[in-house]
Amino acid sequence: xxxxxxxxxxxxxxxxxxxxxxxxxxxxxxxxxxxxxxxxxxxxxxxxxxxxxxxxxxxxxxxxxxxxxxxxxxxxxxxxxxxxxxxxxxxxxxxxxxxxxxxxxxxxxxxxxxxxxxxxxxxxxxxxxxxxxxxxxxxxxxxxxxxxxxxxxxxxxxxxxxxxxxxxxxxxxxxxxxxxxxxxxxxxxxxxxxxxxxxxxxxxxxxxxxxxxxxxxxxxxxxxxxxxxxxxxxxxxxxxxxxxxxxxxxxxxxxxxxxxxxxxxxxxxxxxxxxxxxxxxxxxxxxxxxxxxxxxxxxxxxxxxxxxxxxxxxxxxxxxxxxxxxxxxxxxxxxxxxxxxxxxxxxxxxxxxxxxxxxxxxxxxxxxxxxxxxxxxxxxxxxxxxxxxxxxxxxxxxxxxxxxxxxxxxxxxxxxxxxxxxxxxxxxxxxxxxxxxxxxxxxxxxxxxxxxxxxxxxxxxx
Amino acid sequence: xxxxxxxxxxxxxxxxxxxxxxxxxxxxxxxxxxxxxxxxxxxxxxxxxxxxxxxxxxxxxxxxxxxxxxxxxxxxxxxxxxxxxxxxxxxxxxxxxxxxxxxxxxxxxxxxxxxxxxxxxxxxxxxxxxxxxxxxxxxxxxxxxxxxxxxxxxxxxxxxxxxxxxxxxxxxxxxxxxxxxxxxxxxxxxxxxxxxxxxxxxxxxxxxxxxxxxxxxxxxxxxxxxxxxxxxxxxxxxxxxxxxxxxxxxxxxxxxxxxxxxxxxxxxxxxxxxxxxxxxxxxxxxxxxxxxxxxxxxxxxxxxxxxxxxxxxxxxxxxxxxxxxxxxxxxxxxxxxxxxxxxxxxxxxxxxxxxxxxxxxxxxxxxxxxxxxxxxxxxxxxxxxxxxxxxxxxxxxxxxxxxxxxxxxxxxxxxxxxxxxxxxxxxxxxxxxxxxxxxxxxxxxxxxxxxxxxxxxxxxxx
Numbered sequence: 001x002x003x004x005x006x007x008x009x010x011x012x013x014x015x016x017x018x019x020x021x022x023x024x025x026x027x028x029x030x031x032x033x034x035x036x037x038x039x040x041x042x043x044x045x046x047x048x049x050x051x052x053x054x055x056x057x058x059x060x061x062x063x064x065x066x067x068x069x070x071x072x073x074x075x076x077x078x079x080x081x082x083x084x085x086x087x088x089x090x091x092x093x094x095x096x097x098x099x100x101x102x103x104x105x106x107x108x109x110x111x112x113x114x115x116x117x118x119x120x121x122x123x124x125x126x127x128x129x130x131x132x133x134x135x136x137x138x139x140x141x142x143x144x145x146x147x148x149x150x151x152x153x154x155x156x157x158x159x160x161x162x163x164x165x166x167x168x169x170x171x172x173x174x175x176x177x178x179x180x181x182x183x184x185x186x187x188x189x190x191x192x193x194x195x196x197x198x199x200x201x202x203x204x205x206x207x208x209x210x211x212x213x214x215x216x217x218x219x220x221x222x223x224x225x226x227x228x229x230x231x232x233x234x235x236x237x238x239x240x241x242x243x244x245x246x247x248x249x250x251x252x253x254x255x256x257x258x259x260x261x262x263x264x265x266x267x268x269x270x271x272x273x274x275x276x277x278x279x280x281x282x283x284x285x286x287x288x289x290x291x292x293x294x295x296x297x298x299x300x301x302x303x304x305x306x307x308x309x310x311x312x313x314x315x316x317x318x319x320x321x322x323x324x325x326x327x328x329x330x331x332x333x334x335x336x337x338x339x340x341x342x343x344x345x346x347x348x349x350x351x352x353x354x355x356x357x358x359x360x361x362x363x364x365x366x367x368x369x370x371x372x373x374x375x376x377x378x379x380x381x382x383x384x385x386x387x388x389x390x391x392x393x394x395x396x397x398x399x400x401x402x403x404x405x406x407x408x409x410x411x412x413x414x415x416x417x418x419x420x421x422x423x424x425x426x427x428x429x430x431x432x433x434x435x436x437x438x439x440x441x442x443x444x445x446x447x448x449x450x451x452x453x454x455x456x457x458x459x460x461x462x
Numbered sequence: 463x464x465x466x467x468x469x470x471x472x473x474x475x476x477x478x479x480x481x482x483x484x485x486x487x488x489x490x491x492x493x494x495x496x497x498x499x500x501x502x503x504x505x506x507x508x509x510x511x512x513x514x515x516x517x518x519x520x521x522x523x524x525x526x527x528x529x530x531x532x533x534x535x536x537x538x539x540x541x542x543x544x545x546x547x548x549x550x551x552x553x554x555x556x557x558x559x560x561x562x563x564x565x566x567x568x569x570x571x572x573x574x575x576x577x578x579x580x581x582x583x584x585x586x587x588x589x590x591x592x593x594x595x596x597x598x599x600x601x602x603x604x605x606x607x608x609x610x611x612x613x614x615x616x617x618x619x620x621x622x623x624x625x626x627x628x629x630x631x632x633x634x635x636x637x638x639x640x641x642x643x644x645x646x647x648x649x650x651x652x653x654x655x656x657x658x659x660x661x662x663x664x665x666x667x668x669x670x671x672x673x674x675x676x677x678x679x680x681x682x683x684x685x686x687x688x689x690x691x692x693x694x695x696x697x698x699x700x701x702x703x704x705x706x707x708x709x710x711x712x713x714x715x716x717x718x719x720x721x722x723x724x725x726x727x728x729x730x731x732x733x734x735x736x737x738x739x740x741x742x743x744x745x746x747x748x749x750x751x752x753x754x755x756x757x758x759x760x761x762x763x764x765x766x767x768x769x770x771x772x773x774x775x776x777x778x779x780x781x782x783x784x785x786x787x788x789x790x791x792x793x794x795x796x797x798x799x800x801x802x803x804x805x806x807x808x809x810x811x812x813x814x815x816x817x818x819x820x821x822x823x824x825x826x827x828x829x830x831x832x833x834x835x836x837x838x839x840x841x842x843x844x845x846x847x848x849x850x851x852x853x854x855x856x857x858x859x860x861x862x863x864x865x866x867x868x869x870x871x872x873x874x875x876x877x878x879x880x881x882x883x884x885x886x887x888x889x890x891x892x893x894x895x896x897x898x899x900x901x902x903x904x905x906x907x908x909x910x911x912x913x914x915x916x917x918x919x920x921x922x923x924x
Contacts, residue, residue, distance in 0.1 A: 049703075173664075174669065180664075200644065202620075202643075205631075276815070280804060287821045291837055294833060324789045327785050330782075333796075345741050350741075353737060358481075360749060382761070383768060
């Protein structure tokens with residue numbers, strides 16, 4: 001961040017764009033002192049996103065005091081930036097008049113984003129605080145399916161008849177008071193409002209007034225339907241480097257526009273969801289969630305894991321006699337299972353990501369599976385040699401070394417196969433592979449690991 | 463995707479924006495038939511990103527035949543979209559004249575992105591294919607540190623003296639042949655080229671010619687330094703909803719501009735890296751990597767895991783006598799370790815993500831750690847009851863049930879503590895928590911799990 005200019009106050013004084021630790025201390029001091037003036041002064045230069053982060057990072061008691069001191073300061077942009085649970089907490093604490101004030105400056109898509117996860121009573125409360133036109137727009141958006149392009153788009157669009165010239169478009173925009181805050185294209189429409197192409201503002205600005213808009217239209221032009229999934233929209237923005245794109249209804253008429261910042265947010269959320277789901281955490285988890293909420297998010301995966309762990313124990317119990325005869329087996333058996341679990345996780349994470357980015361498809365799935373199996377075999381052989389040596393050195397038994405080595409190769413090959421095959425299969429069955437693959441893959445590697453090691457031991461050692 | 467208009471051919475016929483499976487078959491058929499005309503016809507309507515995906519998804523032999531058939535078709539945009547290893551493979555196969563042709567249409571930042579990961583010989587080859595002005599620009603960018611804003615920015619900027627009017631800016635742009643392909647702001651500069659603010663193209667277009675640019679300047683204005691890290695730049699774009707931002711040199715002079723699509727790409731790459739590193743896969747992994755490359759990426763983490771697994775086995779071996787006396791312990795012990803490992807992974811994934819998004823800071827770390835410990839305790843107690851029952855039903859021993867129950871609580875609490883504490887500590891030490899936390903946390907939960915369970919068993923059962 002550089003020093004700012006005389007046009008504009010600095011918004012942030014850190015080098016690192018995060019919130020400076022000092023700011024927290026100052027805010028907490030001001031809360032303790034009940035100093036509303038100091039709070040105003042501290043918050044004044046901050047971006048809404050930073051104020052939201054600050055609210056998220058202090059504890060609930062401080063948050064309540066802060067809100068009481070900073071009455072009327074809370075605005076719609078900050079509410080938009082807050083975690084869902086805190087947004088509910090704060091909306092509940094706002095007087096209806098303050099809420100209406102806070103909503104005033106938001107565009108319809110931001111209001112939709114803000115209210116769609118609220119409970120019904122709060123949703124009503126926010127909708128009641130909007131003026132009539134905006135309420136209608138928001139209610140219309142909420143009628144589209146969740147996670148659809150219709151919910152993501154803004155209805156404020158800039159369009160022009162396809163036969164217009166640059167001069168006509170500029171005159172129209174100069175005369176129009178209600179242009180959206182940010183827009184990047186003028187969308188060309190036919191008389192029935194069907195999009196025919198679009199022109200970037202840069203080309204518009206750099207062309208003579210007499211030039212026809214249609215001659216400036218971008219070569220590449222994509223539209224989305226109201227019902228397209230947000231994930232597919234985000235994928236297309238990322239894949240085709242889109243900046244904004246029109247949304248059309250079932251009759252192909254222009255009804256809104258999606259911009260890159262909305263798509264970026266969806267992509268970010270999907271990434272977050274994938275990473276958390278892979279780790280067995282509910283995708284909705286936030287750092288500001290309470291102990292109870294967090295426990296509920298973590299519990300289901302641990303419960304699934306308990307069942308798979310008991311299943312693996314069942315395999316071990318088949319070999320109680322073998323272990324009794326040679327207790328070294330009990331010492332070594334977790335190594336085989338653990339290596340298989342880790343190799344399986346590697347394969348499945350790569351597969352889950354590649355499915356999400358549409359790089360893993362029917363056309364290359366067998367080649368990838370073959371690759372993963374060979375990788376498992378090679379790594380398995382290397383670690384087999386190491387573990388064979390450990391078996392000999394530690395327990396003085398070459399045969400024990402051979403058994404663990406063989407089990408290692410078997411389990412790493414199976415890990416490669418299951419780690420790729422299971423996510424692909426789940427995807428085909430319509431189950432989110434990020435959510436469910438881990439449990440299946442670990443079960444396979446645990447069961448195969450214990451069975452191969454103890455089974456081979458029972459046959460070869462006793 | 464809707465039907466396209468008469469201005470423009472459809473680029474993609476699937477609903478789902480991916481590549482249709484039929485296209486693969488058609489391309490493979492055309493390759494087999496050696497039909498260059500068919501290849502041209504199939505590729506003509508495709509976006510460069512889709513052609514790159516197609517090259518990535520077919521196997522190496524087909525790729526070579528395709529390249530031979532499609533000579534001269536390969537362009538810079540496709541090269542930009544390819545995975546690193548394939549890009550190298552294909553550049554190596556291109557004649558110098560074809561390479562020069564392919565590079566012609568790219569802007570300097572795209573060329574930088576394309577060459578920065580090539581080996582030195584290929585880098586030279588690409589640089590030699592550029593015209594002199596562009597080569598200088600690219601070489602200058604490559605002199606900035608890796609992962610710096612300097613490498614990410616484009617040097618093509620649109621700026622205007624701070625005292626200009628809208629009319630002057632429009633006339634200037636109309637007269638200027640070499641405007642960048644995409645730009646979103648006119649940057650206002652003082653006579654020494656220091657940025658003073660910026661104006662969105664939308665406001666410029668909708669304002670009268672006589673209006674002063676300075677009166678249209680955006681309220682919020684951020685600049686980056688050449689040496690700022692790309693990760694910090696991407697964070698700022700995401701946090702503050704930036705569309706484009708100027709980059710300045712050490713003297714605060716305007717030297718380039720970073721746009722949201724570049725930032726989106728960095729964010730995407732960082733996400734990908736985090737998710738892969740958390741799973742113990744090198745962040746550079748691509749689905750098109752060979753068996754040998756993949757084996758190398760996977761090996762280090764498995765090797766680390768082997769060491770930690772042996773460490774855990776060492777703990778078990780301390781209790782060989784205990785296990786010999788009661789073999790049920792060997793059957794049940796993996797359950798405690800596995801539950802701890804999973805709970806630890808949940809905590810650490812949440813912590814690693816929160817560190818990346820700067821939501822977990824010095825101001826809330828203790829509150830988060832407290833939360834994780836309490837979540838561990840509550841889940842631990844629930845599973846303790848379940849496992850106590852399993853111990854009684856399966857092995858008919860209430861005391862064995864009690865031992866596994868106690869060990870479960872201990873390990874889940876420790877998992878919460880280690881899962882949050884270790885990533886935070888690693889971050890403080892300057893180590894990437896995504897990369898290293900997993901090994902440490904699993905070691906802790908394995909060692910504690912086995913020790914608590916077998917130790918309590920030794921004391922209470924024998």
